[in-house]
Amino acid sequence: MSSMATFGRVSQSMKAQKQLGIAVRLVIAVILIIFSIFPVLWIVSAAFNPANSLASARLIPQNAGWDNFYILYPPADAAVRTWSANLFGRDIFPPIPPGRFVFPFWTWWWNSIKIATITTFLVLFITTTAAYAFSRFRFAGRQAMLKAILLIQVFPNLLALVAIFLMISQVGDIIPWLGLNTHAGLILVYMGGAMGINIWLMKGFMDTIPRDIDESAMVDGASRWQIFWMLILPLLRPILVVIGILSFIGTYGDFVLARILLKSTEQYTLMVGLQIFTSGQFSQKWGAFSVGALMGALPIMVIYLALQDQIVGGLTTGAVKG
Amino acid sequence: MATLQPVRRQSGNPFGLEANVPSMLRILVLLAIDISAIWFISQAFTLGFTTLAAVLVVVLVMINVVTLLERFSPVRWMVAGLSFMIIFVIYPIFFTVYVAFTNYGDGHLVTREQALAQILDRMYLPETGRSYSWTAFRSPEGEYALWLLDAEGNGFLAQPGRPIRAVQPGxxxxxxxxxxxxxxxIEGYNRLNTIQASTDPNIRSIQFGDEEEGFTVQIRTNAEAGELLPRYTYDEDADTLLDNLTGVLYVNIDGTFTSTVNSSDQIRPGFRAFIGWENFRQFFGNPALRGPLVRIIIWNFAFPLLSVLSTFALGLAIAIMFNQRDFPFKRIIRSLLLIPYTIPGLITIIIWRGMMNPELGVINRTLTNLFNISIPWTTDANWAKVAILLVNLWLGYPYFMLVCSGALQAIPSDLYEAAEVDGANIWQQFQRITLPLLLVAVGPLLIASYVFNFNNFNLIYLFIAGGPPIANATAQAGHTDILISYVYKMAFEGGGRGVQYGLASAITIVIFFVVGAITLFQFRFTNMWEEVSENV
Known part of the structure; x- marks a missing residue:
């Protein structure tokens, strides 16, 4: 009996200890969460702060308002104004109040989305076709090539940025629309990284798809390309989503290659534009920057949080961002 | 072994027409690629981009072989990716090596032919030469003539290739x-007015008159044409330029024609030339470059090490703390802690730069209000390093949190039960079970993270551009610069020394070696290679 009582007491104290442990950990969690979301809260509040300067920024701004959101006002963008003027025959938008810092947000945003989307689809195409060959065929040099792909990852083309810059400027001397300051040239450079480590991930996934599918289709007279396109590709959906999203996010957030290759304001991606915009008179443009940063980060945050589990699954099996 | 034989069609198709359709298409596409590539390569050769042309020849040969020979048919599936990889990843590495041994940079941007063409185009008016005022005439076919008036008012007609002669009206x-x-x-010509003549793109480079019969005249300014002579004479055998005006001889030293009398007297532009180990010698030998470089290299090794340790420690701590399956609010906590990872890095780095601004940033304003202290985050060398490590901790811990919580779940729980039976306390369990098993799974990722941070250009450059600047450094080196940001500044921002692609490439090669060595170590240390070999 007494041993039972002791056991009861022990388990009770253990339970109390456990609950205390959870409480302590919850407090730590709150502190960590403050650390992790403070910059985000800060940028949200700066976006609504009409003072537009770093010095007067506070967490709960006085006279909160939408003044900084003028950068999202489409006619703040010269391209939009020209377009609408052509459409309607005259400038129909009311002018922007003087003293507002504006930058061509939508042009930059569109450039980023366009470049990231095209890059992602091309990367997916290159990755899946190459992974299909690695998974389904046995040929001389197959192992060596798979290993080489892994090794070359160590030297991303960002390292050779001087060479990339000189090379693209040479290409531009021959074909201007592929040279410096063009989106096509930048996408080409991104393509260099397409034969990446993601091929391993994709190949691993394909290896789990039984080969019987291929073989029975082949008996029915389907060509290799038909098998790949009509049978295998639909089965790859989950992994395509993960690799596609990570590639999109990586390209969308790339800075240095876009920075050295793109030269004129209307060609910038959002990341390059935001950086250049903030590099001069930084403290005076804080409000406008905040709105741009918030709007630029929003699509990516939404994608991440909505598809958290899939992305985490991809990351832990070795997919890379970018 | 999957068969590589083309599939034999089941349908009755005695002529094999259907089977030929894809290969016809393939040949047509290949033909189109070949034609455009050959045009491009020939252009590249003409412009002197020999290395670019060479790599494209290699790629083109590969594409043709793979497309035409049946035994390479599996490689067809990846030929696009391979081509891009060769052109945009492998070739730049070799090109970097090549540039590192040249003087490519400001003052040496053009090829030897282009530089010589520019230099030999320069003219001068010798003491005995006469000058004239001129009026231009142009024929509808684009031929030019000049009417020259000398100081006494005598008129001359000058046409290219014909002697200049005094002509009367009629x-x-x-x-x-x-x-x-x-x-x-003038019959057959239209007279150009002053604006037409001064904006005409061709007229200034034309020599009027016949060199063998008499003299030639060339336009110097909008008002004056003169009996100009070429300023320099090039001696191809000796590779020297003679200045016809001063009589000074210039010899080619490392891509610059330099006076034999006074070595600071050089003819611009210089041209790209192979200069051997000069960039490396500068890199290691010049104290003004070497001083900052030693600091940069030390920091370049310390920064990723400290970053990886701190992000891993925090990530692991969080993962262990909330590992319990039934922990309340687990999912929402994880989502909130993941936020730093979900925002594009550039944006958050700039936000942190604003928050850590020494005078205006929120962190210092709060610290001043609470404790009356102000930390020089971006102006003091050591605090700047602390700031960068803090920002990187914020940016990096979510990744290790995710990876570690995945790996923790893979550790069998009966190990802990057995340890508890043996009387091991929590710390011992962590030390003897959790950490070793975790490191097996996470070890390669730690080294990958080290390599990533070794070249974490975005953080270093966007935060304070490598600042604060190192005093007495001739190049614009900063206390928080790492090699890659130093390379970037040297190649694209120039600073006082001008843009130096050659020197920047030499430093890039040093980075290649370091990264390669770390990777080698990674493969040795983690048995990753064996694992890879099993999976292929």
Missing amino acids: EEGVGELDANGIPLT
Whole structure:
């Protein structure tokens, strides 16, 4: 009996200890969460702060308002104004109040989305076709090539940025629309990284798809390309989503290659534009920057949080961002 | 072994037409690629981009072989990716090596031919040479003629390839003279007004007159044409330039024609030339470069190490703390802690730069209000390093949190039960079970993270551009610069020394070696290679 009582007491104290442990950990969690979301809260509040300067920024701004959101006002963008003027025959938008810092947000945003989307689809195409060959065929040099792909990852083309810059400027001397300051040239450079480590991930996934599918289709007279396109590709959906999203996010957030290759304001991606915009008179443009940063980060945050589990699954099996 | 034989069609198709359709298409596409690539390569050769042309020849040969020979048919599936990889990843590495041994940079941007063409185009007016005022005429076919007036008011007609001669109105189609002594018309030509003549793109480079019979005249300014002579004479065998005006001889030293009398007297532009180990010698030998470089290299090794340790420690701590399956609010906590990872890095780095601004940033304003202290985050060398490590901790811990919580779940729980039976306390369990098993799974990722941070250009450059600047450094080196940001600044921002692609490439090669060595170590240390070999 007494041993039972002791056991009861022990388990009770253990339970109390456990609950205390959870409480302590919850407090730590709150502190960590403050650390992790403070910059985000800060940028949200700066976006609504009409003072537009770093010095007067506070967490709960006085006279909160939408003044900084003028950068999202489409006619703040010269391209939009020209377009609408052509459409309607005259400038129909009311002018922007003087003293507002504006930058061509939508042009930059569109450039980023366009470049990231095209890059992602091309990367997916290159990755899946190459992974299909690695998974389904046995040929001389197959192992060596798979290993080489892994090794070359160590030297991303960002390292050779001087060479990339000189090379693209040479290409531009021959074909201007592929040279410096063009989106096509930048996408080409991104393509260099397409034969990446993601091929391993994709190949691993394909290896789990039984080969019987291929073989029975082949008996029915389907060509290799038909098998790949009509049978295998639909089965790859989950992994395509993960690799596609990570590639999109990586390209969308790339800075240095876009920075050295793109030269004129209307060609910038959002990341390059935001950086250049903030590099001069930084403290005076804080409000406008905040709105741009918030709007630029929003699509990516939404994608991440909505598809958290899939992305985490991809990351832990070795997919890379970018 | 999967068969590589083309599939034999089941349908009755005695002529094999259907089977030929894809290969016909393939040949057509290949033909289109070949034609455009050959055009591009020939252009590249003409412009002197020999290395680019060479790599494209290699790629083109590969594409053709793979497409035409049946035994390479599996490689067809990846030929696009391979081509891009060769052109944009492998070739730049070799090109970097090549540039590192040249003087490519400001003052040496053009090829030898281009530089010589520019230099030999320069003219001068010798003491004995006469000068004239000129009026230009152009024929509808684009031929030019000049009407020259010397100081005494005598008129001359000058055409390319024909001797310059004194002409009276009425001769050779020359019409009436106007008040200034210039013919109103010349038969077959239209007179150009001053604006047309001064903006004409061709007229300045034309030599009028015949060199063998008499003299030639070239336009110098909008008002004056003169009996100009080429300023320099090039001696191809000796590779020297003679200045016809001063008589000084210039010899080619490392891509610059330098005076034999005074070595600081050089003819611009210089040209790209192979200069051997000069960039490396500068890199290691010049104290003004070496001083900052030693600091940069030390920091370049310390920064990723400290970053990886701190992000891993925090990530692991969080993962262990909330590992319990039934922990309340687990999912929402994880989502909130993941936020730093979900925002594009550039944006958050700039936000942190604003928050850590020494005078205006929120962190210092709060610290001043609470404790009356102000930390020089971006102006003091050591605090700047602390700031960068803090920002990177914020940016990096979510990744290790995710990876570690995945790996923790893979550790079998009966190990802990057995340890508890043996009386091991929590710390011992962590030390003997959790950490070793975790490191097996996470070890390669730690080294990958080290390599990533070794070249974490975005953080270093966007935060304070490598600042604060190192005093007494000739190049613009900063206390928080790492090699890659130093390379970027040297190649694209120039600073006082001008843009130096050659030197920047030499430093890039040093980075290649370091990264390669770390990777080698990674493969040795983690048995990753064996694992890889099993999976292929």
